[in-house]
Amino acid sequence: MPKLLPLLEDVVKKPVWDCRMCGQCVLHSTGMTCPMTCPKTLRNGPCGGVREDGNCEVKPEMRCIWVKAEERSHSPLNPHLWEEEFNDLRPPVDNRLKGTSSWLNLATGRDRRTPAGWQGVARERHSAVPGASMVEIDEPTMLPEGFHS
Amino acid sequence: MSRLSTLIEEGTRPVVTAEFPSIDGGGLAAVEKAADELRPFVDAVNATDNPAAHAHASNTSIAIAMSQFGLEPIMQVVCRDKNRIAMQADIMGASLFGIENVACLTGDDVTAGDEPEARRVFDLDSTQLVKVASGLAEGYYLSGRAIKAPPNLFVGAVENPFAPPLDYRVLRALKKAEAGARFLQLQIGYYPERLEAFVRGCVDAGVTRTTALLPTVVLTKSAKALSFMDESVPGISIPANMIARVAGAGDKDAIAEESYQLTLELSRHALSLRGVSGIHLTDFRHDGSLERLVRDLGIGPAFDPVATATGTTSGTTSV
Ligand code: SF4
Numbered sequence: 102m103p104k105l106l107p108l109l110e111d112v113v114k115k116p117v118w119d120c121r122m123c124g125q126c127v128l129h130s131t132g133m134t135c136p137m138t139c140p141k142t143l144r145n146g147p148c149g150g151v152r153e154d155g156n157c158e159v160k161p162e163m164r165c166i167w168v169k170a171e172e173r174s175h176s177p178l179n180p181h182l183w184e185e186e187f188n189d190l191r192p193p194v195d196n197r198l199k200g201t202s203s204w205l206n207l208a209t210g211r212d213r214r215t216p217a218g219w220q221g222v223a224r225e226r227h228s229a230v231p232g233a234s235m236v237e238i239d240e241p242t243m244l245p246e247g248f249h250s
Numbered sequence: 251m252s253r254l255s256t257l258i259e260e261g262t263r264p265v266v267t268a269e270f271p272s273i274d275g276g277g278l279a280a281v282e283k284a285a286d287e288l289r290p291f292v293d294a295v296n297a298t299d300n301p302a303a304h305a306h307a308s309n310t311s312i313a314i315a316m317s318q319f320g321l322e323p324i325m326q327v328v329c330r331d332k333n334r335i336a337m338q339a340d341i342m343g344a345s346l347f348g349i350e351n352v353a354c355l356t357g358d359d360v361t362a363g364d365e366p367e368a369r370r371v372f373d374l375d376s377t378q379l380v381k382v383a384s385g386l387a388e389g390y391y392l393s394g395r396a397i398k399a400p401p402n403l404f405v406g407a408v409e410n411p412f413a414p415p416l417d418y419r420v421l422r423a424l425k426k427a428e429a430g431a432r433f434l435q436l437q438i439g440y441y442p443e444r445l446e447a448f449v450r451g452c453v454d455a456g457v458t459r460t461t462a463l464l465p466t467v468v469l470t471k472s473a474k475a476l477s478f479m480d481e482s483v484p485g486i487s488i489p490a491n492m493i494a495r496v497a498g499a500g501d502k503d504a505i506a507e508e509s510y511q512l513t514l515e516l517s518r519h520a521l522s523l524r525g526v527s528g529i530h531l532t533d534f535r536h537d538g539s540l541e542r543l544v545r546d547l548g549i550g551p552a553f554d555p556v557a558t559a560t561g562t563t564s565g566t567t568s569v
Binding site for chain 2: 140141142150159165172192196
């Protein structure tokens, strides 16, 4: 099942939200607009280049995804449960999760794991392997395909 | 503590920052010349990081060179060209040379530059970078690896009060302030009412309690320059009546003068707002107008009663 999940997730989310399978989905908190479709992949709000008409600096024919997100976050059609999360500070993307199922990562909590420095703490000096404190892979299936090769 | 951070914290007078011209060769003499021109009139100057996605002498090298010539740098770091490892390394490296002021930017897209084929990085976004840079000053890298002797850093960012979604810009400023930004240089803007609403919003939301707002004004000398910014610079829009006002002023000299007057008005307005700590100047004229502007406004080191009395404006201050 875990192997099928990324596929299933892609099939469901790609057509609706143009999902990029970053593996750490924040759709619910961004007005159901995927920040990974922003050409700059900004997860914490719009860049300074948004055009006067609300379209994207990079793709003038596309509405800035953050303009869309901001509008949608107030829309009556959206789940409002998470509206207050809209302005949360979202952590840097864990590039290792690309291509994995965010559903699974949500279930295991893997998508919420961030480096110690992000949590504002200095790590123990003598960690055995460099970076060891953040690499705790519970499930080999969470690794992107080809990771082992 | 950087001089900029001290001035902002003391809050006894508006600070003046400016943009350093891009340097492409010419050795340190090129940096020295530009530094000499700016030094008497500004408190700190941005060492830009490949502005508008055009390659130039790097942010770190210019920041270090500037400080050697007695000009306090604000090192810009943009997220477009480097990943999180390289950006942390740049900030740490520059700090060895005493560079403390760091401005974190998203950066114009590669398509805005002359090498649109380039790979865009954006491994972190600007708000994340603010937090990561603040962490360095607290003694750890993003990984959590401890830094025994952490650098002194004065971390800031930029925000654009003039671009959509307008309602959201204050929240974004707040997010950056909460991530650790102690100053926000604001994008070039020609809508005083938008600036006013943004600054008021920032005061109400508590942004200005921790974070200094520095609106930007630009010195131009033609209506064409305004039209160019309006049409070609991402995130800048200029009302048609302002461009018409400058264009219709008369001959070339009259147009240059009208452009100056427009900048002076916008500067006065910005500085009159409660919550504004100073101003950021971008000079596209290079004809002495920057000096004229700080004189007309009566701000900056040249007009600092305390510093003038003690002789600290002579340019010998080093960082
Ligand atoms: S304008 Fe909007 S969608 Fe385009 S790069 Fe900027 S934030 Fe992303």
